[in-house]
Amino acid sequence: MHNSSSSISSIDDLHRVQPSPIYVLDDGESNSNNDSSKKSINKPKKPTSKWLIPILYRVQKYSAYSFLSFLGIHLTSVIVVPILPINPEIKNEVFSITKAIYHDIPFFESFVIIGSSLTHILSGIALRIIKNYKKNQIKEKQQRHKLNSENIIKINNSNIKLEDNDDEIGLGGISSIFGLGYRKSFITKYFNLTPLQFSGYLSIPFLIYHFYKFRYIPLSIEGDSSLINLDYVNYVLNLKFPLFNEICLGTLVWVVSYHVTNGILKLNSLYSSTWKKIGLGVVNTIGIMGMISIWFFKNDKQFLFNGNDFVGKAFKKYLNSYFL
Template identity: 40%
Template sequence: MSHLTPQTSSQHHSHAQQNPLSPNSLKHIQPEPITLEDLEKSISNSNSNSISLTPSDSSLPYGSKHQYPTLRKIVHYLEKTQKYTGYLFTTFVGIHISSVIIAPGLGVPLSASQDLFEMGRAIYQQIPGMEFILVTGCSIAHIASGVGKRLIQSYIRNQRRGGAVLKSKLGNNDMPIFDDSERDDIGFGGITGLIGLGYRKSWISRLTPNLTPLTFSGYVLIPVLAYHFIKFRWSPVQVDGDSSLISLQYISHILHFDEVFPKYQKLLNFAGIVLLVWVGSYHMIGGLWKIRRRYSARDKKLGYVIINGLTLLSVISLLRFRRMSLDTGFMAKSFTKYIKHFLW
């Protein structure tokens, strides 16, 4: 029978105390559940350690909010310009779509819709300067102020970072976002936001971190809206000197026109108008929601209802316009000249 000497016993006891895996060091704990929100916050906190600025924020010479007061004041006035020109242009859009989208889409007789169209046109074309202010002037000022604001903000941001690139604390992961519904990069939150599973970063912001869905929709809207203006307003003026012949019949004529691209033009004309309505609705509702600081889940759902509701009404209206009897003779020839005057 072996015996431990006092020295050996003491060494063994000391080794047991130092071993972190010894039975004496283990403790029994109660299991605790973890939610998806806790997991997302944990990942966000762990990734925040990977944020890198060179040099650090605290040592940046441009890190103070009080730097560039003149540029910040210019940004303030550009934001005001963008806000109020957006309000004015939305006023025009509301008058316009009431007769070409909402009324026909809700089943109002097309003759009554034409009367609404004439009333709306009388408001913004017969009052001197009204159309220029509501359409051309507001559009140019809104676009210029938005682009100018982004350029100045990018300059200030780059100076504050000292030319370094800021890595997002969320990286490129696609984890749901629960605690920050005011982020610009989530837009209206996507399908997961509608069903309560958290918002997700828009694919637009994932591809281009400095571009939000609202800004992207504005850039898409510029060429689409310009083409619509040229086809429905500018071309008639260039051909006949005014646009007095334009009516709902002109929309029907465009939807049936296929002399340039016989196989695809009808579909392209139909899809182009639907795209204009969807992108325009998204940009205007998204901008209005941002100005009014409406970021709740309920507001985002309401935004989706309005956007998709207007788009659906536009589809119904276009289908009704396609079934209208086409004008012949002088009117048909005039409409064809308008369409062919610029591109197709």
């Protein structure tokens, strides 16, 4: 009796409910619903800088290598060969041959020299603008979230120990030569530029003046620069503001050699102290050779010639046509 009464009471507890359809989703429908639900979620768009910065780095890298193909040829003919103890006529022949490469090959000057250098400069400026913008955004976020003082000191303290791959060190400078270790460059401290960036910007006016003096002026007067040879360098260093032109050529050699050497190491991720020493050695070697070459051009009588002949008169006309 007890069992039957309990079963009756449990039946009484049951309630009638309104029937409702039950849908069973197959795999296809479930996947489509999941996809639609995912699409409905507003995902943040990938920041422009995330894809733009790598592209600009590649543009800067390969434009630099393009310009190097010209620079290596040119430096060989105006720095290395002139200081060799060989016949002056051979030196001028080598210069003429190398000049024919970048003047006579179609579009070489337009694309490899002018085009690649402008592309390199503009991509570098674009990278700097984007990076500065990102830094300002980070600073604003730090101020909004009120980072603790320890993190703020870590970010802003100028006495932080720098790693070997830090761009603010550059190639090390004088302190590393005398065994004083690597220190943050004063260029970064006072100009907010890395040594690589500073040397790049500093080389621009010297490169423009060099192009103007040795290429543009003869081109604008004669229609080409076929008369330009190593004798013209001697002419420039002796007759038209000689000290100023010596300083310009010397500075051009040192600054460009530093920028190119430091840039090659950076592009190939060579940051160790050993590579920094090798880089400084390359810069100093090229710089010293450049100074010797300038001294040869100015003082060695083998480059002097009769200024009253046709070529000499043309050179005088070139020199008198520009201000410096």
